[in-house]
Structures are given as C-alpha cells and as structure tokens.
Amino acid sequence: xxxxxxxxxxxxxxxxxxxxxxxxxxxxxxxxxxxxxxxxxxxxxxxxxxxxxxxxxxxxxxxxxxxxxxxxxxxxxxxxxxxxxxxxxxxxxxxxxxxxxxxxxxxxxxxxxxxxxxxxxxxxxxxxxxxxxxxxxxxxxxxxxxxxxxxxxxxxxxxxxxxxxxxxxxxxxxxxxxxxxxxxxxxxxxxxxxxxxxxxxxxxxxxxxxxxxxxxxxxxxxxxxxxxxxxxxxxxxxxxxxxxxxxxxxxxxxxxxxxxxxxxxxxxxxxxxxxxxxxxxxxxxxxxxxxxxxxxxxxxxxxxx
Amino acid sequence: xxxxxxxxxxxxxxxxxxxxxxxxxxxxxxxxxxxxxxxxxxxxxxxxxxxxxxxxxxxxxxxxxxxxxxxxxxxxxxxxxxxxxxxxxxxxxxxxxxxxxxxxxxxxxxxxxxxxxxxxxxxxxxxxxxxxxxxxxxxxxxxxxxxxxxxxxxxxxxxxxxxxxxxxxxxxxxxxxxxxxxxxxxxxxxxxxxxxxxxxxxxxxxxxxxxxxxxxxxxxxxxxxxxxxxxxxxxxxxxxxxxxxxxxxxxxxxxxxxxxxxxxxxxxxxxxxxxxxxxxxxxxxxxxxxxxxxxxxxxxxxxxxxx
Numbered sequence: 189x190x191x192x193x194x195x196x197x198x199x200x201x202x203x204x205x206x207x208x209x210x211x212x213x214x215x216x217x218x219x220x221x222x223x224x225x226x227x228x229x230x231x232x233x234x235x236x237x238x239x240x241x242x243x244x245x246x247x248x249x250x251x252x253x254x255x256x257x258x259x260x261x262x263x264x265x266x267x268x269x270x271x272x273x274x275x276x277x278x279x280x281x282x283x284x285x286x287x288x289x290x291x292x293x294x295x296x297x298x299x300x301x302x303x304x305x306x307x308x309x310x311x312x313x314x315x316x317x318x319x320x321x322x323x324x325x326x327x328x329x330x331x332x333x334x335x336x337x338x339x340x341x342x343x344x345x346x347x348x349x350x351x352x353x354x355x356x357x358x359x360x361x362x363x364x365x366x367x368x369x370x371x372x373x374x375x376x377x378x379x380x381x382x383x384x385x386x387x388x389x390x391x392x393x394x395x396x397x398x399x400x401x402x403x404x405x406x407x408x409x410x411x412x413x414x415x416x417x418x419x420x421x422x423x424x425x426x427x428x429x430x431x432x433x434x435x436x437x438x439x440x441x442x443x444x445x446x447x448x449x450x451x452x453x454x455x456x457x458x459x460x461x462x463x464x465x466x467x468x469x470x471x472x473x474x475x476x477x478x479x480x481x482x483x484x485x486x487x488x489x490x491x492x493x
Numbered sequence: 494x495x496x497x498x499x500x501x502x503x504x505x506x507x508x509x510x511x512x513x514x515x516x517x518x519x520x521x522x523x524x525x526x527x528x529x530x531x532x533x534x535x536x537x538x539x540x541x542x543x544x545x546x547x548x549x550x551x552x553x554x555x556x557x558x559x560x561x562x563x564x565x566x567x568x569x570x571x572x573x574x575x576x577x578x579x580x581x582x583x584x585x586x587x588x589x590x591x592x593x594x595x596x597x598x599x600x601x602x603x604x605x606x607x608x609x610x611x612x613x614x615x616x617x618x619x620x621x622x623x624x625x626x627x628x629x630x631x632x633x634x635x636x637x638x639x640x641x642x643x644x645x646x647x648x649x650x651x652x653x654x655x656x657x658x659x660x661x662x663x664x665x666x667x668x669x670x671x672x673x674x675x676x677x678x679x680x681x682x683x684x685x686x687x688x689x690x691x692x693x694x695x696x697x698x699x700x701x702x703x704x705x706x707x708x709x710x711x712x713x714x715x716x717x718x719x720x721x722x723x724x725x726x727x728x729x730x731x732x733x734x735x736x737x738x739x740x741x742x743x744x745x746x747x748x749x750x751x752x753x754x755x756x757x758x759x760x761x762x763x764x765x766x767x768x769x770x771x772x773x774x775x776x777x778x779x780x781x782x783x784x785x786x787x788x789x790x791x792x793x794x795x796x797x798x799x800x
Contacts, residue, residue, distance in 0.1 A: 336731075337780070342515075342773065348769065349520070428639075435761055452641070471635075
C-alpha cells in the first residue's frame with residue numbers, strides 16, 4: 189500500500205511521458221521517405237509560384253507586348269532583359285504571367301475536385317457501408333451505373349449545353365469525382381462496422397448518423413487523405429484534357445491544358461518555350477502529387493506495418 | 494453462367510436507356526434552336542424546318558421517336574449542321590478509323606504492359622524491374638494529350654521518321670504515333686498492376702509448394718502463377734477501354750486521323766446536338782457492352798466468383 193503510494197508520487201514528480209499518436213507515427217514515417225519529401229517540396233514550390241507569381245511578374249497576363257507581335261520567334265524568346273522570363277505566347281502575351289494563371293486554375297480545379305469527392309464520396313460510402321442491406325445495394329448500384337458511362341463525353345455535353353464556365357467545370361468534375369471515393373469509403377466502413385467501439389456506441393443508444401459522423405468518418409480519414417492526394421492529379425488531368433480540346437476554361441483564363449495545346453500548335457515555328465514551360469510545371473506537379481500520395485499511403489496504410 | 498449473363502444484360506439495358514434519356518433531356522433543355530443562326534427566315538419556313546426534323550412535336554413524342562428509330566433501325570437521326578449527312582454516315586466514316594488504332598492500342602497496352610509487369614516481378618529487383626517501374630511512374634505524368642506533342646516533336650520534327658498526322662487509309666506509318674500516344678499510359682498501368690499481383694502470387698504458399706516439388710521455374714510461372722496474377726489485369730480492362738475511347742478524341746484532334754472523336758469535338762464547338770448525342774450514346778453503349786464482356790470473362794476465369 190505504502191509502496192504503491194511512493195511509486196505514484198515518483199510518477200507524479202517525473203516529466204509526463206509523451207504518448208505517440210497514430211498521426212505522429214505516420215508523420216515520422218512520411219518524413220523518412222525521401223521521394224515523398226522531395227514531392228512535398230516541389231508542391232510547395234509550385235503553390236508558392238502560383239501565389240507569389242502575380243506580384244513579381246513584370247507583365248500582366250492579358251497585356252500584349254506590341255514589340256514582339258509578329259516576330260514572336262525572335263523577340264518573344266525567354267530573356268531577362270525584356271522581362272519575358274518564360275518568353276511570350278503566339279500573341280505576344282507574357283508566358284510567365286500566363287503560366288502563373290494557368291497554374292492557379294489547374295491547382296484550383298484539382299483541389300476543388302478532390303474536396304467535392306472527399307465530402308460527397310466519404311459520406312455516401314460511409315452511409316452505404318454502415319446501413320448495409322438493401323440501402324447499400326441500391327446506393328452502390330447507382331455508383332456502378334454512373335461509372336460505366338463514358339463521363340468525359342457527358343461532361344463535354346454539359347459544358348456545351350450550359351456554357352463553358354469555371355463553375356460548370358467544377359460541377360461537371362464534382363459529379364464524377366466522388367464515385368471511386370464512395371467505393372473506398374464503403375469498403376473501409378464495412379471493416380470498421382464490426383469493431384467493438386461501434387457496437388458500444390450503438391448499445392448506448394447513439395443515433396446512426398452520429399455514429400457515422402463521430403466514429404466512422406474520423407477513422408476513414410487516413411485512407412481518404414491518401415486517396416484524395418492521388419485524386420488531385422487526376423482532376424488536373426481531366427481539366428487539362430478538356431482544355432486541350434478547347435472546351436474547357438475560356439480566354440483570357442487559361443490552364444495548363446490550354447497552354448500545352450497552344451504551345452503544341454506553335455511547335456513547328458521553333459517557339460518551343462511555349463510548350464516546355466507549361467509542360468514542365470504540369471509534369472513536376474503531377475510527379476509531386478504521386479510521390480506525396482505514395483508516401484502518405486506508406487505512412488497511413490495499416491496493411492504495411 | 495447463362496443466368497449470370499442474363500442478369501448482367503438486364504442491368505445493362507436500363508443503364509443504356511438512362512444514358513439515352515439523360516443525353517436527350519440535356520439536348521432538349523439546351524438553350525437556342527439549332528436553326529438560330531439563320532436570321533431572317535420567315536416563320537413559315539422555320540416551321541417547315543422544325544417539322545422536317547420533328548422538333549414541332551411535344552417532348553415525349555420526340556424522345557419516343559428517337560428511341561424507336563435508334564433501337565429498331567440503328568438510326569441516330571440527322572445532323573443539324575451538315576444538311577446532306579446524318580449521324581449514321583458520320584459514324585460510318587469515322588468509326589473504322591477509331592476502331593483500327595483503338596484495337597492496336599488496346600493490344601499493345603495489354604500485351605506489352607502485361608509482359609513487362611510479369612517479367613519485372615519474375616526478375617524482381619534487377620535492372621529489368623527498375624526499368625519497368627521507371628516506365629510506369631514516368632507514364633503516369635504523360636497522359637495522351639501531353640505525350641502526343643512530345644512524340645511529334647521527337648519523331649516528326651527532329652528525327653523525321655514518321656508523319657505527324659493524317660491517316661491515308663491506315664498505312665502503318667500513320668498508325669504508329671497515334672497507337673503509342675494512346676496506349677502508353679494504359680500500358681504502364683497494366684504493367685504496374687501485373688507486377689504487383691505477380692509479386693503477391695509468387696510469395697504465396699502454393700507457389701512455394703510447386704517449387705519444392707521440383708517443378709522448373711518456367712513451369713511454375715506459366716502453369717501456376719500466371720493465371721491468378723492476371724486476374725486484376727482483367728478487371729482493369731474496363732476502365733482502360735473507357736480511357737482509350739475518351740483518349741481517341743485527343744488522338745483524332747491532334748493527329749487529324751479523321752476518327753469519330755474529331756466529329757465529336759467539331760459538333761461540340763458547332764453545337765450540332767444531333768451528332769453529339771449520337772456519338773455519346775454510341776460510345777456509351779460500347780462501354781457498357783465492353784464492361785459486360787469483361788465481367789463475364791472475369792466470372793468465367795475466376796472460380797472464386799459466385800453468380
């Protein structure tokens with residue numbers, strides 16, 4: 189009895205032992221992965237480029253440099269003297285400013301698409317998985333049906349019918365992006381459903397939707413974050429695909445896909461910088477997201493521990 | 494088995510109907526008449542035009558006539574822009590082209606990707622494995638619309654080996670670049686999937702047993718490991734098919750191959766609703782049919798599937 193007390197006193201006097209949470213473990217694992225850290229640095233650099241770019245660009249993205257118009261192949265070269273660091277496009281607009289703008293739009297589309305998918309897909313999947321039975325059957329059949337449609341054509345149809353705007357693009361991409369996420373969330377929910385703490389919550393009379401929001405969704409987060417990171421690049425690819433066809437964002441707005449398309453069209457004129465700059469940012473960003481996603485998967489996926 | 498196929502067909506038909514109704518409603522709701530561009534047309538002429546295309550009918554009659562014509566005679570209706578052509582003749586013109594390079598791309602993606610993935614797993618942690626992994630990571634960031642300009646830049650502008658566009662009735666020089674551009678990213682995905690599943694299979698107990706009883710390495714791989722390792726690849730064929738169908742739009746635009754995607758984008762830019770609707774439905778039907786085929790194939794090969 190006395191001995192216990194003195195041990196307790198000892199413990200109270202010493203510094204509190206820090207617990208290692210699941211997230212701290214995951215963070216440590218993530219930062220040990222060199223490719224993932226490199227990817228993260230690249231992404232931060234690209235994001236900084238998109239945010240700071242407009243303030244340091246000497247030219248506006250809509251202004252035409254009349255000195256180079258008509259002689260873009262010579263005068264529009266990338267150079268420090270003219271202030272066109274990335275050169276100009278075929279119309280004499282500064283490519284640095286346009287690349288900055290394209291980066292902003294492409295990143296925005298990617299992040300908004302991923303956000304929609306996280307919110308809608310996770311809720312949808314968790315509800316289907318938790319309730320199971322007929323509800324699950326109907327809900328997942330709907331996902332199957334939507335998945336078997338060549339949505340890119342439907343998306344283009346939507347854009348043509350309702351006008352090509354950034355908002356419509358978000359709606360269209362949001363409509364399809366959550367399908368995979370719903371499947372993943374459902375699968376995870378099925379394994380969580382049998383856990384004792386869920387049973388305990390149910391036994392104490394917690395309502396189903398509270399269980400989903402308080403107990404299921406927080407435990408899905410690891411998988412959801414991994415998948416969302418991998419979803420951002422595919423959203424960027426979708427948008428660039430549509431913009432490449434000239435059906436996406438409209439001038440004077442631009443995106444990587446539109447810039448790559450413009451650059452590819454001018455390729456034969458020897459103005460390669462119009463293709464290489466947007467392509468460079470497109471490629472490094474996708475690499476960044478893939479490596480970070482892989483790193484997160486290794487850090488958060490319970491399978492590989 | 495036949496019950497399973499029948500069941501899947503019963504699901505596929507409503508899906509197709511939903512797609513048709515959805516696209517039709519979208520087109521019907523679209524603002525502006527197809528004849529809005531012709532200013533100064535007398536009302537009587539306009540009424541005649543509308544009657545000619547059946548646009549004076551109420552909505553349910555229009556959609557009914559469309560579906561009936563589609564189902565009974567494969568008639569996709571008229572084009573609103575090209576007066577002398579209907580959607581069927583546009584499809585007949587473009588579809589063989591799309592089918593040709595699509596077929597080759599699919600074959601290249603499956604065979605090269607599958608072989609690369611299997612080889613990489615069998616020769617795990619050798620230069621071949623690293624090469625395969627490198628290719629599949631690189632190809633992730635090179636979707637067809639990025640790869641196409643790079644290919645033309647390299648093989649047409651710098652090396653001058655291959656033409657950068659055109660079709661010429663499908664001579665081989667004109668097919669190579671479109672096929673590479675279309676198949677590469679799917680080839681890489683298939684290689685990645687095949688490698689991962691082959692690695693998993695190779696560490697399983699029954700493969701160890703097969704090795705322990707003294708079978709040759711070739712026999713272990715070909716006879717015991719290959720079939721289960723390729724199952725995940727089969728389930729990826731559906732998405733790969735959808736991706737290639739979608740990608741054909743880029744190929745047609747970039748290489749001017751004259752396939753069906755070219756008409757789709759042209760009709761999207763012209764607001765030629767008849768053509769857009771026809772192509773969407775045709776490709777949707779193809780996709781649904783192909784997914785059905787893949788599912789049946791999967792159920793037939795995998796003994797674990799219950800149906």
